[in-house]
Amino acid sequence: MNRRNLLDRLRPLLMVGIALTIVTALVIALPSREEAPVEMRETVPAEREAEPTTRDPGAMITPEQLSRTFREVAQEVLPVVVEVNVVEVVRQTAPRSLSPWEYFFGPQAPGGPEPQQREFERPGLGSGVIIARQGENAYVVTNNHVVGQASRISVTLYDRREYEAEVVGRDPRTDLAVISFRPDGEVPIALLGDSGSAEVGDWVLAVGNPYGFEATVTSGIVSAVRREAGGRGQIGTFSDYIQTDAAINPGNSGGALVNLTGEVIGINTWIASQTGGSVGLGFAIPVNTVRRVVTDVLERGRVSYGWLGVTIVDPEAGRFPELATDLGIEGRRGALVLNISRGSPADQSGVLPGDLIVRMDDTPIDSSNQLTRRIGLLSPGETTTLVLVRDAAEQTLTVRIDERAPEEDLADGSLVWPGLAVVPLGDQLLESLNLDQSVRGVVVADVVGGSASDASGLRPGDVVLRVNDRPADTVRAFYRELNATRGDEVRLRILRQGREIGVGLVK
The missing domain is CATH 2.30.42.10 (PDZ domain)
Structure with missing residues (x-):
């Protein structure tokens, strides 16, 4: 039984939504770079022939058949995933040894020798996917946080060939980066799928180099789609994420998340964990987002939004x-x-x-x-x-x-209008601000630095009572009067520490 027939039988039993596809080569002409075109591998839906099928949708799939499918996908994907090694130079204050005098009598008076700044090399490790080639160059997509501010980057291929690499472009907003290297022979290119067709319950494999264990493959399912990062640290906010329970650990960042046809549907990026290791909450950038970022980088050297x-x-x-x-x-x-x-x-x-x-x-x-x-x-x-x-x-x-x-x-806050955020003056705020229950207004929750509100002296905690001499007893009323202002100045009456103050916002 070939792999495609097996997948047809897997669909109804394992909830793997896989469309029949044929592989095509996408060639993008780039007049601003080398004359050779950029070659990428993608898939397009195959035309289905209207003929009866003899497939039995209720047929059971044996563990051996499922194992063979995993093995074949792994063999196809492993060669396109590389290990990315980086070295970043960091400056740190080196501890200064104490003189005998300081040892017995304490630190010297001000004006003594300053602590020395020393440079240290900090190595890092991640994964990447060979996504395109152009002439003598091969291009790898990885995470921006993997390459960081590295002074040296190298990639190690599945066949253990190693090459120096350089950053072609990066996009912190999606946490993606494209690096290039010049191989001395042929290199495979990843097959890109359609992340929009991924559904909860689909089988997936995660491929990468967790903790330096090169060419590691783990399996799981798509746990959720269109997940948001929710403002977690340096995680890119210009993408949603595919969630998976396939084991993803430090070192997997930049590696491939693939479906059971060997198509890359995501780039593994981050995990949710209190221990730093996998607890079944891994997240990948959808390949449809990756494709757009890579195309922008290769066409114009930057990503446009x-x-x-x-x-x-x-x-x-x-x-x-x-x-x-x-x-x-x-x-x-x-x-x-x-x-x-x-x-x-x-x-x-x-x-x-x-x-x-x-x-x-x-x-x-x-x-x-x-x-x-x-x-x-x-x-x-x-x-x-x-x-x-x-x-x-x-x-x-x-x-x-x-x-x-x-x-x-x-x-630049000087371009922001009005440069503040207001919230209702509820019972909790009345109590925390020590205000009488009869006070009606809205509370300034935030002021943008450099804005008109900042220049006027508004502070978080100020209570706006009136806008242009009209009551601002609700947030809705505040915005109604603010937006109805004629001319270039808005007059506010605010309450601060028990005193009413007049403030003007100039547009």
């Missing part, structure tokens, strides 16, 4: 769940706009602070991370339609997307 120009949060999340009720949007999901960047696509199209974006084109928006990712996938110059809720009424706007600038440029 769409940009809307808003600061957004989830209205039901965090320490103030009553925020949605105060805004009149309880029970609705979406991305709540706190601030707008001046001159941004959002600003030019009419998006305002306090808007709840609930739909983008035909897709409902469930969270701020989802909106960020979907906007990021658009190319600069593309248009999109946003449906939003403003003051309890739905509106539709058309937005022309710009290219997202580097994060350090986006950190």
Whole structure:
């Protein structure tokens, strides 16, 4: 029995959703680089012939047949997964030996010799997948946190050939990096699948070099799809993740997650663990995201993302769940706009602070991370339609997307309006701020450095009582009056430490 027939029989019993595919070579012409085209391997759906099948969907699969399938997939995938070794130079303060005087009488007076700074080499290890080749160069995709700020990078192939490598491009927003090396012979290229077709329950294999144990294969299933990182450390937020219980450990980062047809459907990236080892909670970047990042890097040397120009949060999340009720949007999901960047696509199209974006084109928006990712996938110059809720009424706007600038440029608070976040003044805040129950207003929860709110002297904990001499007893009322301002100044009456103060925000 060949592997394809076996997979047909596995589908109904093991919930492995695998489409018949044929392998094609994708050639991308890159006029800005070498004349040779970039070659990648992908799959396209095979045309099914309308003929009766004799397959018995109830036939049992023996352990030997399943084992043979795993073995064949492993043999196909192992040669395209490499070990990535890096060396990073770090500077540390070297301890200074004490003189006899200091040993007996304590440290010297100020002005003595400064501690010495020394350089140390710190090795690191990860995995990578050979994803393309162009002329004499082979390209490997791995995690950005694997290459870090390495001064030296090398890759070791499955056949133990070893080559020096260099970074071609990186994308911290998805935690992906592309490195290249020049092999002295042929190298295999990974077969890329369609991560969008992965479903919970599909069998998968994770291939990598955990703890330096090269060419390790573990098995499991797809535990969940479209998982979000939830702001965990340095994990990329411009991607969702495929969750798997296949064992993933330190050293697996950058390795392949493959289905039972040998197609790469993800790049293993992080684990959730209190011990640092696998507890069955591994996460991989979907290959559809990887494909886009790699293509951008190879075509233009960097990754381009769409940009809307808003600061957004989830209205039901965090320490103030009553925020949605105060805004009149309880029970609705979406991305709540706190601030707008001046001159941004959002600003030019009419998006305002306090808007709840609930739909983008035909897709409902469930969270701020989802909106960020979907906007990021658009190319600069593309248009999109946003449906939003403003003051309890739905509106539709058309937005022309710009290219997202580097994060350090986006950190310029002087372009942010109004530069603050407010929350309802509930009973808990009344008590913690020592305020009388009769006080009505909203509380400043955050102020963006360098913004108009920061320049005016607003501080977290200030209670906004009135906006332009009109009551701001709810968050909804605050945004209504803020957005209704005519002219370039908004007048606020705030309560701070028992005293009322007048503050002006200049646009």
